[in-house]
Amino acid sequence: MKKEKVIVIGAGLCGLYTAFLLQKKGIEVLILEANTRIGGRIKTITGTTAVTMEMGATWFGNQHRHLLEVLHILELPYFRQHTKGISLFETMSFVPPQKFEISDSKEPSFRIVGGTATLIEKLVSEIGLQHIKTQTKIIAIKEQNNQLIVTDSSGSSYSADKVISTIPPNLLVNSVIFEPKLPDNFTQLAKKTHTWMGESIKFAVEYKTPFWKQNNYSGTLFSQASIIQEMYDHSTADNSGFALKGFLNGGTAVLSFEERKEKVIAQLTTFFGPEASDYVAYYESVWREEPLTFQPYEQLVLAHQNNGHSLFKTPLLNEKLYVSGAETANQNPGYMDGAIFAAKTIASQF
Numbered sequence: 001m002k003k004e005k006v007i008v009i010g011a012g013l014c015g016l017y018t019a020f021l022l023q024k025k026g027i028e029v030l031i032l033e034a035n036t037r038i039g040g041r042i043k044t045i046t047g048t049t050a051v052t053m054e055m056g057a058t059w060f061g062n063q064h065r066h067l068l069e070v071l072h073i074l075e076l077p078y079f080r081q082h083t084k085g086i087s088l089f090e091t092m093s094f095v096p097p098q099k100f101e102i103s104d105s106k107e108p109s110f111r112i113v114g115g116t117a118t119l120i121e122k123l124v125s126e127i128g129l130q131h132i133k134t135q136t137k138i139i140a141i142k143e144q145n146n147q148l149i150v151t152d153s154s155g156s157s158y159s160a161d162k163v164i165s166t167i168p169p170n171l172l173v174n175s176v177i178f179e180p181k182l183p184d185n186f187t188q189l190a191k192k193t194h195t196w197m198g199e200s201i202k203f204a205v206e207y208k209t210p211f212w213k214q215n216n217y218s219g220t221l222f223s224q225a226s227i228i229q230e231m232y233d234h235s236t237a238d239n240s241g242f243a244l245k246g247f248l249n250g251g252t253a254v255l256s257f258e259e260r261k262e263k264v265i266a267q268l269t270t271f272f273g274p275e276a277s278d279y280v281a282y283y284e285s286v287w288r289e290e291p292l293t294f295q296p297y298e299q300l301v302l303a304h305q306n307n308g309h310s311l312f313k314t315p316l317l318n319e320k321l322y323v324s325g326a327e328t329a330n331q332n333p334g335y336m337d338g339a340i341f342a343a344k345t346i347a348s349q350f
């Protein structure tokens, strides 16, 4: 059995930044990640043209000061979301959408140059890939002789003095067996803790040209009547790659990929004209079908419910198990900023 001082479960933003901070303190860390992919809810895909598209986390603002601080430390540039031009708001399917313009004075939202995954890539290069073990799904955590024994789905075990889980709380208590059992009040709380964006469907349509901008549209669209509920221009910072990207109505998870794609292209063609049907590729991520993010709730849980709850502050299993992740932060929980804040909170206790 391998012996590690600290094990971090999950190589999303919170797990990676926690490891980064602990390493700076000279602490030996091993990150165990179930997926083949590193990044968790940060998932940037690259198109066949020069465009990168965010299937997960994208935007942040000036209020997200913990994230901004990290971008500054890691020297990662960011840019303002494009909103200039005519935006559309569709209230009813049988009435044309209302046109409006977003004022420049509105508090801006930003995107990371090159895509949010550059933040993940930079952290991985700082931590060292050798400290991250992917395809390692943790299924059990057991307290034994003042250590925690962490077991993965292949039966391999790892021993640590302390374990920091960054698995979203509802998923954690539904997918990992603890010995001894975690306190009932904690388990009940975790089951009622919302995983931010877990139910969402993100889509992106890649184009050769930004025809919407050429026709004086911003690419921003809100709809209460069609499949696309919210959408923005997703051109790269240097305007070399072009896409439209946003969220689909969550109810369309029951449709097939092809059915959703057809409806998206039809809606875009109605709003922006026939050029919208001349796309390079259509992409989507149905997050409720991602078992390493989403776990159905036992009862109705509202957006952000119990995020940042005070019970997440107390380590469990005789102060050896820390439950972390964006949802546990008491500043901007659920967001990238929350993931950073949670990492800072836990790392400060070491």
Ligand SMILES: Cc1cc2nc3c(=O)[nH]c(=O)nc-3n(C[C@H](O)[C@H](O)[C@H](O)COP(=O)(O)OP(=O)(O)OC[C@H]3O[C@@H](n4cnc5c(N)ncnc54)[C@H](O)[C@@H]3O)c2cc1C
Binding pocket: 009, 010, 011, 012, 013, 014, 015, 032, 033, 034, 035, 038, 039, 040, 041, 042, 055, 056, 057, 058, 059, 060, 136, 137, 138, 139, 166, 167, 168, 171, 175, 196, 197, 198, 200, 202, 287, 292, 293, 324, 325, 326, 327, 334, 335, 336, 337, 338, 339
């Ligand atoms: C569609 C979408 C859009 C979003 N948009 C924004 C946005 O615009 N702005 C913003 O600030 N935030 C946004 N977010 C939220 C943001 O992505 C999260 O706050 C942040 O990425 C969470 O990081 P985390 O490390 O806490 O959790 P996660 O990224 O969920 O990381 C948890 C990790 O644990 C791993 N894991 C799960 N189970 C196991 C197991 N049993 N064993 C080992 N590993 C396991 C997972 O694979 C994952 O890598 C969005 C999220 C989604 C899904």
